[in-house]
Amino acid sequence: MADNTVYRASTTAPVNIAVVKYWGKRDAKLNLPTNSSLSVTLAQSDLRTLTTASCSATYPEGDTLILNGEPSDVSGARTQACFRELRARRAALEAADPSLPKLSTMPLRIVSENNFPTAAGLASSAAGFAALVRAIANLYELPASPSELSLIARQGSGSACRSLFGGYVAWRMGEKADGSDSLAVQVAEASHWPEMRALILVVSAAKKGVSSTSGMQQTVATSGLFKERIATVVPKHMEAMEKAIKERDFATFAEITMRDSNSFHATCADTYPPIFYMNDVSRAAIRAVEQINDAAGRTVAAYTFDAGPNAVIYYLEQDTDIVVGTLYSVLGAGIDGWKQSIVESLKQPAVTLDEAVAGLLKGGVSRVIMTGVGEGPQKTDEYLVAEDGTPVKR
Ligand SMILES: Nc1ncnc2c1ncn2[C@@H]1O[C@H](COP(=O)(O)OP(=O)(O)OP(=O)(O)O)[C@@H](O)[C@H]1O
Numbered sequence: 001m002a003d004n005t006v007y008r009a010s011t012t013a014p015v016n017i018a019v020v021k022y023w024g025k026r027d028a029k030l031n032l033p034t035n036s037s038l039s040v041t042l043a044q045s046d047l048r049t050l051t052t053a054s055c056s057a058t059y060p061e062g063d064t065l066i067l068n069g070e071p072s073d074v075s076g077a078r079t080q081a082c083f084r085e086l087r088a089r090r091a092a093l094e095a096a097d098p099s100l101p102k103l104s105t106m107p108l109r110i111v112s113e114n115n116f117p118t119a120a121g122l123a124s125s126a127a128g129f130a131a132l133v134r135a136i137a138n139l140y141e142l143p144a145s146p147s148e149l150s151l152i153a154r155q156g157s158g159s160a161c162r163s164l165f166g167g168y169v170a171w172r173m174g175e176k177a178d179g180s181d182s183l184a185v186q187v188a189e190a191s192h193w194p195e196m197r198a199l200i201l202v203v204s205a206a207k208k209g210v211s212s213t214s215g216m217q218q219t220v221a222t223s224g225l226f227k228e229r230i231a232t233v234v235p236k237h238m239e240a241m242e243k244a245i246k247e248r249d250f251a252t253f254a255e256i257t258m259r260d261s262n263s264f265h266a267t268c269a270d271t272y273p274p275i276f277y278m279n280d281v282s283r284a285a286i287r288a289v290e291q292i293n294d295a296a297g298r299t300v301a302a303y304t305f306d307a308g309p310n311a312v313i314y315y316l317e318q319d320t321d322i323v324v325g326t327l328y329s330v331l332g333a334g335i336d337g338w339k340q341s342i343v344e345s346l347k348q349p350a351v352t353l354d355e356a357v358a359g360l361l362k363g364g365v366s367r368v369i370m371t372g373v374g375e376g377p378q379k380t381d382e383y384l385v386a387e388d389g390t391p392v393k394r
């Protein structure tokens with residue numbers, strides 16, 4: 001009898017923001033990096049991808065993806081690599097146990113939603129590919145560990161491999177040519193250092209100019225400074241950062257975070273022709289963090305920037321008053337994203353920022369996102385594909 005069943009599985013997956021940056025590929029096809037990297041997974045109560053993977057023999061030929069309500073191309077090599085690897089693992093299970101339904105032969109229908117702007121430099125590809133891989137692995141009931149799945153997600157987007165874990169996560173660059181040792185591992189659970197917070201200043205929600213993929217290729221090909229970064233700077237940062245996290249040493253965590261962001265953006269400026277991701281507003285955010293730290297008399301905040309102008313500011317919960325209070329007093333209640341319960345209880349008088357810095361931030365920050373360290377992908381019974389296989393409209 002024909003199997004008309006619609007099989008489905010759903011997961012959420014988090015965004016991660018690196019504190020030691022991945023920038024450079026040694027193998028573009030397998031997405032193998034030139035250096036290890038380390039990130040903080042952000043809470044899914046604030047930023048997350050929700051993905052339902054489904055398959056059915058009744059679906060028309062060909063795998064499909066609907067992203068934020070719109071059909072999205074799956075023919076790209078990266079998405080194809082994820083589908084191929086996951087199918088091969090399912091096919092192996094089916095070969096070993098012929099009583100299993102032949103899901104590996106059925107078309108996939110995937111529906112996904114990001115609750116934040118796609119391709120705005122907010123690491124949508126990281127959460128997106130982590131969710132895609134985790135959802136299909138759940139659908140196929142693969143026994144793979146998160147590190148094994150990170151090998152697959154890495155081929156979708158490098159930074160995605162780190163979103164398969166919560167807390168503090170390292171992507172070990174590995175050495176092998178086939179990439180089998182280039183995977184993510186958890187350095188510490190979120191609960192090891194749960195006070196970690198992130199305040200994201202959204203400077204521009206527009207699509208960025210130079211994609212990470214092509215930007216890093218240009219850097220590898222043309223920057224001399226980059227060679228120094230991967231040979232000495234990053235290995236030193238990785239070691240110091242892992243130690244700082246284990247010891248919950250915020251001052252060191254913050255210094256390495258800021259130095260590594262600066263080093264990454266310096267290699268972008270040293271790329272020929274140069275790549276500029278930060279703008280005047282981003283640089284004002286750097287000055288604001290410095291002025292807050294000076295006024296506090298210790299390091300209470302750290303900035304970091306990915307391949308775009310948005311600032312991510314890490315701080316500890318106990319320093320909310322000085323960090324959030326200062327930025328709230330400059331940016332005002334008029335922009336979206338402030339958590340009322342937090343801004344209503346701010347006590348300490350804020351730091352007075354330099355007028356030029358305050359002016360740039362006020363004019364250039366369009367919204368904020370308040371979040372913190374969080375957990376890895378979560379299985380859910382919220383489905384974006386109905387029982388009969390139709391995509392759910394929301
Ligand atoms: N939920 C999703 N499911 C599958 N793919 C997704 C999802 N969200 C994003 N993507 C893929 O990621 C691409 C966006 O990645 P891109 O690297 O341009 O931006 P970004 O991830 O926001 O920035 P960055 O990685 O540099 O921080 C989308 O075009 C899409 O192909």
Ligand SMILES: C[C@@](O)(CCOP(=O)(O)OP(=O)(O)O)CC(=O)O
Pocket residue numbers: 017018020021022023031037125156157158159160212213214305306307
């Ligand atoms: C600056 C970064 O955010 C770069 C992220 O690059 P991607 O993971 O988006 O690149 P691809 O592997 O080509 O998809 C730093 C980081 O997240 O480590």
